[in-house]
Amino acid sequence: MKISAQEEYGLRCLLELARARDGQVMTVREIAGKEALSSAYVEKLLRLLAKAGLVHSLRGLKGGYVLNRAPSQVTLGEVVRAIGQVPTTDHICTQFTGMQAECVHFSNCGIRSVWSGLTNYIQNFLDHATLESLLGDEYAVSNRLAHGLRQAHDPTRR
Amino acid sequence: MKISAQEEYGLRCLLELARARDGQVMTVREIAGKEALSSAYVEKLLRLLAKAGLVHSLRGLKGGYVLNRAPSQVTLGEVVRAIGQVPTTDHICTQFTGMQAECVHFSNCGIRSVWSGLTNYIQNFLDHATLESLLGDEYAVSNRLAHGLRQAHDPTRR
DNA sequence: CGAATACTTGACAACTTAGTCGTGTTTCTG
DNA sequence: CAGAAACACGACTAAGTTGTCAAGTATTCG
Numbered sequence: 001m002k003i004s005a006q007e008e009y010g011l012r013c014l015l016e017l018a019r020a021r022d023g024q025v026m027t028v029r030e031i032a033g034k035e036a037l038s039s040a041y042v043e044k045l046l047r048l049l050a051k052a053g054l055v056h057s058l059r060g061l062k063g064g065y066v067l068n069r070a071p072s073q074v075t076l077g078e079v080v081r082a083i084g085q086v087p088t089t090d091h092i093c094t095q096f097t098g099m100q101a102e103c104v105h106f107s108n109c110g111i112r113s114v115w116s117g118l119t120n121y122i123q124n125f126l127d128h129a130t131l132e133s134l135l136g137d138e139y140a141v142s143n144r145l146a147h148g149l150r151q152a153h154d155p156t157r158r
Numbered sequence: 159m160k161i162s163a164q165e166e167y168g169l170r171c172l173l174e175l176a177r178a179r180d181g182q183v184m185t186v187r188e189i190a191g192k193e194a195l196s197s198a199y200v201e202k203l204l205r206l207l208a209k210a211g212l213v214h215s216l217r218g219l220k221g222g223y224v225l226n227r228a229p230s231q232v233t234l235g236e237v238v239r240a241i242g243q244v245p246t247t248d249h250i251c252t253q254f255t256g257m258q259a260e261c262v263h264f265s266n267c268g269i270r271s272v273w274s275g276l277t278n279y280i281q282n283f284l285d286h287a288t289l290e291s292l293l294g295d296e297y298a299v300s301n302r303l304a305h306g307l308r309q310a311h312d313p314t315r316r
Numbered sequence: 317c318g319a320a321t322a323c324t325t326g327a328c329a330a331c332t333t334a335g336t337c338g339t340g341t342t343t344c345t346g
Numbered sequence: 347c348a349g350a351a352a353c354a355c356g357a358c359t360a361a362g363t364t365g366t367c368a369a370g371t372a373t374t375c376g
Binding site: 063 | 333334335336337341342343344345
């Protein structure tokens with residue numbers, strides 16, 4: 001259970017774009033500089049994000065990357081799903097099969113319930129945080145997160 | 159963001175032990191058979207669990223593994239922490255540093271808040287599910303999980 | 317004792333993920 | 347049009363995870 005490097009750095013790059021004033025383009029070099037990452041790596045990450053439709057690229061001189069939507073319209077869930085391989089509920093028990101073609105507990109699996117419960121639980125968290133909610137200083141972000149979760153963290157409530 | 163294979167299979171092995179009647183020892187071979195995994199692999203996983211104090215091993219003929227505590231006294235959180243490298247809050251921003259010795263946003267980091275919030279959120283889920291709650295059939299497990307979470311999933315409430 | 321059973325340990329090969337590099341393509345500017 | 351700035355892409359190296367193997371140690375039982 002861990003956050004992958006791509007997810008971490010991809011989100012950072014996206015946040016740099018979100019901080020750019022009114023849809024200003026930023027070059028890979030600028031972003032790399034601000035995040036102390038190599039340009040080559042930032043490029044790779046941005047291409048992933050572009051493929052997922054979260055950012056848009058402009059080629060040529062004066063080119064660069066821009067956020068495709070307002071920061072308030074992009075959820076962390078989308079970012080993580082775009083960049084990392086997030087296991088969806090149906091990967092469970094087809095991904096882990098041991099030595100047989102099908103999960104040993106296919107018809108009655110105690111693990112599946114927890115894993116899919118956990119997966120949903122996490123998605124719920126991520127889907128309620130937007131890029132915008134991560135802007136501003138750290139203290140403010142913590143507060144917003146705690147507040148957002150108090151309202152929205154219960155996957156079982158209607 | 160994903161569940162590692164070790165976490166998955168380690169939990170499965172532990173559940174097999176939890177299903178054994180009144181602390182009956184089970185051999186690696188038996189567990190491997192029931193979960194359709196190789197004996198070598200199950201051995202490795204059980205050693206990890208033993209190192210963490212979750213199971214106890216008995217050597218020699220008639221040896222095997224036993225759960226160290228009652229299933230109701232073992233939380234998923236412990237299992238996952240024993241087996242996988244769960245990032246704690248203080249790994250964040252020391253693990254991901256880019257090209258500098260210290261995180262670029264050390265003093266004011268928008269990412270840290272989310273990541274640590276997410277980490278706590280997940281731990282909260284895992285710490286409220288016990289091995290016992292995963293026994294029984296899948297339908298019952300789902301219900302118990304939903305029920306448990308409704309009471310205990312809010313890290314911000316006191 | 318000695319043979320069989322079962323855990324113990326560390327090394328290792330296969331695979332996946334992380335991060336880099338070189339070369340190519342597009343666009344702007346003079 | 348030529349050169350510079352910037353993205354595009356695929357191949358490649360390095361590092362970390364998975365899963366296996368072989369040789370070793372402890373325990374039981376005849």
